[in-house]
Amino acid sequence: MLARDYETQVCSIARALEVIGERWSLLIVRSVMQGHRRFDALQADLGITRSVLTDRLRRLEGEGVLERRPYQTRPERFDYLLTEKGLALWPALNHLMQWGDRYYPEPDGPPVIVEHVGCGGGPDGHQLCDRCGAPLGPGVITTRSGRAAAASG
């Protein structure tokens, strides 16, 4: 049963925030989208405690945003993968990234660069490729560190 953080609100934005608005949840979705699929890799990428990560992964799995697939049985270990519902968060995430890039720019440039695979263009303001016009999303894009991330690494 979904906790109703905003139960007075008849609003799909409120519904969405009840699922992904908890501290760290959206950044976990981002990290999985960027290819961190295992618990230890996610913990290292996010720098959060095991208990917070466990709690958020359970919640995201319970809501069908992530699914677990075993990759080892003794001891049991899992890959975390985004479901179709989780992948459908990409446009919102990418708009938040573009907003952060624009209004909180890093001195060395954007931390993450999104590229249209095989074309080299990037997302415009409508998540279409600014070079060839194709619709962008998971599966046709790749991300790489920009200069700010490289400089801090």
Add this chain to the structure above:
Amino acid sequence: MLARDYETQVCSIARALEVIGERWSLLIVRSVMQGHRRFDALQADLGITRSVLTDRLRRLEGEGVLERRPYQTRPERFDYLLTEKGLALWPALNHLMQWGDRYYPEPDGPPVIVEHVGCGGGPDGHQLCDRCGAPLGPGVITTRSGRAAAASG
């Protein structure tokens, strides 16, 4: 000075969430976008305490997402308006709404309908008009209650 909730993260999504990720903040931006500009109207729309609303409005004003304009001097009263930076959150908000509409549908239909003014189309998955193809955003769209909101009112 911006509180760094995610200070280990070199990431524009994390930066964005530090500004609008606090409980209620994004719903306040939504309410202002839908035309609620005064403190009492916002409080009624959101159903939150005066102290939480005051705190969030100050933070959003401090970050340049909202600005206050006096509409009365004795006592002093303000309209809250979105800046260009605040209006630039529209695509992310609308994607979250579309995600909520899709994965948490209300039995009576979507709570809020977004319409392209003068055309009657609505946003497609790229925030372009699904009827005429024009780019959509604040200024060229209007929102109205869907059936679910009407039924609960």
